Amino acid sequence: TNTIGILGAIPQEVNGIITQLRDKTERKIGNRTYYEGYINNQKVVIVYSRIGKVAAAATVATLLLEFKVDRIAFIGVAGGIHPNVKVGDVVVAKDLVQYDMDASPLRPKFEIPLLGKTYFDTDTHWSKETCKHIENMFGLENLHQLITPSELAKFNITKPTVHYGTIASGDQFFSTSEQKNNLQSQLPEVLCVEMEGAAVAQVCFEFGVPFIVIRTISDNANEEASFSFQSFVEEVSLVYGQEIINKMF
Numbered sequence: 091t092n093t094i095g096i097l098g099a100i101p102q103e104v105n106g107i108i109t110q111l112r113d114k115t116e117r118k119i120g121n122r123t124y125y126e127g128y129i130n131n132q133k134v135v136i137v138y139s140r141i142g143k144v145a146a147a148a149t150v151a152t153l154l155l156e157f158k159v160d161r162i163a164f165i166g167v168a169g170g171i172h173p174n175v176k177v178g179d180v181v182v183a184k185d186l187v188q189y190d191m192d193a194s195p196l197r198p199k200f201e202i203p204l205l206g207k208t209y210f211d212t213d214t215h216w217s218k219e220t221c222k223h224i225e226n227m228f229g230l231e232n233l234h235q236l237i238t239p240s241e242l243a244k245f246n247i248t249k250p251t252v253h254y255g256t257i258a259s260g261d262q263f264f265s266t267s268e269q270k271n272n273l274q275s276q277l278p279e280v281l282c283v284e285m286e287g288a289a290v291a292q293v294c295f296e297f298g299v300p301f302i303v304i305r306t307i308s309d310n311a312n313e314e315a316s317f318s319f320q321s322f323v324e325e326v327s328l329v330y331g332q333e334i335i336n337k338m339f
């Protein structure tokens with residue numbers, strides 16, 4: 091009756107979840123593989139979109155039109171922008187903005203032309219429930235069972251925090267302080283940056299489908315970002331994804 095579409099951008103963001111699927115079947119459409127099955131009796135369809143707004147938008151449209159999913163959850167990693175947001179923290183999106191949309195002077199910078207919107211809201215109830223689930227996952231000192239002490243030390247993770255706020259998306263990997271400072275000065279409320287969330291948000295808004303975006307911070311969106319990102323997605327993000335989705339249903 092009720093099916094949830096779960097997507098990430100890269101295999102490491104969803105593989106931990108796919109291995110948990112019961113009665114798993116797969117279907118290939120448009121260069122992507124969609125895995126259908128059950129997690130704790132919840133029917134889900136899981137897919138990785140590949141990186142970027144176009145890839146994410148096409149994947150969401152397929153989940154909606156071919157798989158008729160009722161809701162969408164995006165799960166993955168992001169670069170920390172706000173000074174309070176640390177590697178190992180989780181950001182649950184309140185709303186999302188495409189920082190690389192600029193049709194000025196026709197329309198205000200960041201506004202999606204003809205749609206007349208800049209920020210896309212996630213489902214408030216579902217997002218807040220998700221924050222609670224993740225806080226429980228951290229609160230139980232459960233983290234030490236999920237992630238080895240050496241991994242926690244390597245990423246300097248002590249007490250991870252859950253944040254609820256604005257996420258910015260665009261087709262750029264942030265690897266310089268200049269990129270980071272530029273975004274911070276234009277959109278100071280932004281907690282983290284990634285490359286898909288606001289595209290997912292726009293498509294879900296246009297179809298009237300509730301959605302959430304959950305991002306674990308893999309790096310600080312600066313000169314060390316590519317090193318931190320790569321080791322984080324290889325070693326940690328799989329565990330976070332698996333645990334978050336498992337607690338959700």
Ligand code: ADE
Pocket residue numbers: 167168169262263264265283284285308309310311312315319
């Ligand atoms: N996703 C994870 N880290 C990122 C970064 N530094 N820039 C853009 N997307 C990201």
